[in-house]
Amino acid sequence: MITDIISEDDRWRGLGLDALAETAARAALNHLNLDPGQYDIAVLACDDARIATLNADFRGKPTPTNVLSWPAWDLSAEVEGAAPDDAPPGSEADPESLGDIAISWDTCxxxxxxxxxxxxxxxxxxxxxxxxxxxxxxxxxxxxxxxxEGHETAILGKMGIDDPYRDD
Known part of the structure; x- marks a missing residue:
């Protein structure tokens, strides 16, 4: 498993977040030519109250949001529009953590x-x-x-999910 789900809200269990997160993680890593077996990601499944606290604590914005992320490294590109640096790989026996994600049921x-x-x-x-x-x-x-957004659209397309940025 790439994803480790920590659920603070029982509503997530009925959705099958474990399978959704695992499928999304595999699709994203495969799309970027990263071996999914070399990485792991912690996902906190919470509600608006919890994510608002996290958003206030870490971003100074005391409001709920849909998803937050805490990368293990700063891989961001210095040049606008350039690809970020590569994440350091782990191994099947000792996967490297990419970081943590929190997602709110209410906002989603x-x-x-x-x-x-x-x-x-x-x-x-x-x-x-x-x-x-x-x-x-x-x-x-x-x-x-x-x-x-181009990567998101391509990854989701491979998963059979419509372009979230397309206006119909």
Whole structure:
């Protein structure tokens, strides 16, 4: 298993987050030509109250959000639109941690309903999004956002999930 799920909210169990996160992690790492067996990721499945506290503590924003990530390393590219540095590989016997992700049930459910997406598809997108952040991708600068969103769209497409950035 690449993902280690820590669930603080029982609603996540009914969704099958374990399988969704594992599938999303494998798809993201395979897309970037990284061996999934060499890495692990901790995922905190929580609610809006918990993620708002985390968002306040780590980003100074005391509001809920859909997903947060804490990369093990700063792999970000200095040049806008350039690929981040490669994550150092672990091994099958001793996988390297890419970092931690937290995801909120309440915000994810609200966003999925508002956008007419299924909850599993939306959560899969957010897990992929969080993993890309762990790998040094970002969306603050336009060139970086274009690169990150292109990867998200390609990964999700391989998973049979529609482009989350397409306006219909």
């Amino acid at each position: 459910a609200r966003e999925a309903a508002e956008s007419g997406k299924s909850m599993p598809d939306h959560v899969s997108h957010l897990i992929v999004h969080g993993i890309l952040h762990l790998l040094g991708y970002d969306h603050v600068r336009d060139g970086d956002a274009t690169l990150m």
